[in-house]
Amino acid sequence: MAASLRVLRRRIRSTKNIAQITKAMEMVAASRIVKAQARVHAARPYSDEFTHVLKTAAKAGASDHPLLVAREEPGRTGVLVVTSDRGLCGGYNANVLREAERLMRELDSAGKEPQLFVIGGKGTAYFRFRKRDMAGQWTGFSEVPDYPNATRAADTMTACFLAGSAETVQGESEDEQQGSSSGSGEGSGEGGSSRSSSFVPPEEAEGLDGVDELHVVYTAFNSLASQRVTSSQIAPLELEEDDESSDGESDGSGSGDSQERQAEYEFEPEPEVLFDRLMPKYLRARVFAALLDAAASESAARQRAMKAATDNANDLVDNLTREANQARQAQITQEISEIVGGANALAE
């Protein structure tokens, strides 16, 4: 009995410690949500305006740009999976990965071979363990993503997308040509700007297989109480807000000519060139928005998981305390009866 009482006390102590840790993590997550939510909110004007500008430019005649036109018989398809770096966030990663697997099966049966891009330590570990090839993987920023993080991932995918599934991403020779052709005689001090005006594939994209479509799987943050795993196609672009039927891939290009132009827009440079410059930025913005949403959702999921863990730990402590009290009382009762028994034995 004495031993079990000691064991129970030890368990109570360790459970209390765990509860303290999970409580702390819950509060950290709660404060992160607030910040992450604010960032999601603050980033919205940019993507809203960007979408508006793209739509306008698309209507005005850049509608045959590769970003807008669904390719005939798409082959390989890029899938970006956004997971978290750390665990202890309930079903967050499991849900994302399940949706990613579903999407990839769907793509596979449609004859589009999926090519994986993975963000977050949990996702990379998952796919590495299953010996699946990943074309790109990025980790270390899932909780507080910043724009350069999104840029790296998005640019790699953009390079693959521009190459198309028949090709692999080319290295230096191509961008030098582009760079020199677009150098438009800036002042000598502005030498850098002429080069960076055209899209330069990042080094890590070199030699990757091209893709015809880009999808992203992430957890959309609707509110504190509801986050939903979402998979959406980011390229070719679906101009979804415009039309009721958002699933038709060719909607963006098809509606361009039929809708009348409200105002004559001036473009500088001409729409096609402008579109070339906007496209990488657009994909960056889309990936960045997904990362921000995912970060907020991750914190929300973690907060919920940690709250449940803290509650469970406290319940456990209550039960164990009750058991310990019983054990203590039983021990005292036994001691008394031993003493009484001993005294009786002596008295006889």
Place this chain on the structure above:
Amino acid sequence: MATMEVAIVGVEKRLWSGEASFVSARTVDGDIGLLPGHQPMIAALDEAGVVRIDPSEGESFHAAVFGGFLSVTAESVTILAELAEMAEEVDVAAARDELQRAEGGGDDFDDAAAAAARARARLRAAGESPDR
């Protein structure tokens, strides 16, 4: 005097918005000035450039804008930027350091040139002369 709605919108947040009577910016094809009632247009801005805004109230100010473009409608001008800094946010000393380092030449010429252009834009936005 006629005014228009002007907003500078960065990737992470809206930097500034309000009424203004004049906006000047450098596009890839050259400098433009925008007055209220300008023809609707969409233009790509210089990869590292300076935007000047004359608000209808208060003094005119500058902002360094990187990787941006601008959209003009009849009533509004919106400047979208991957990164933007208001003049008062510019760390002049840091920008000068950066410029010196970039002009000293790095391993990669293109990167150094881009960094130099960025530093120059920051300095110009802050009202400092990049060349001394």
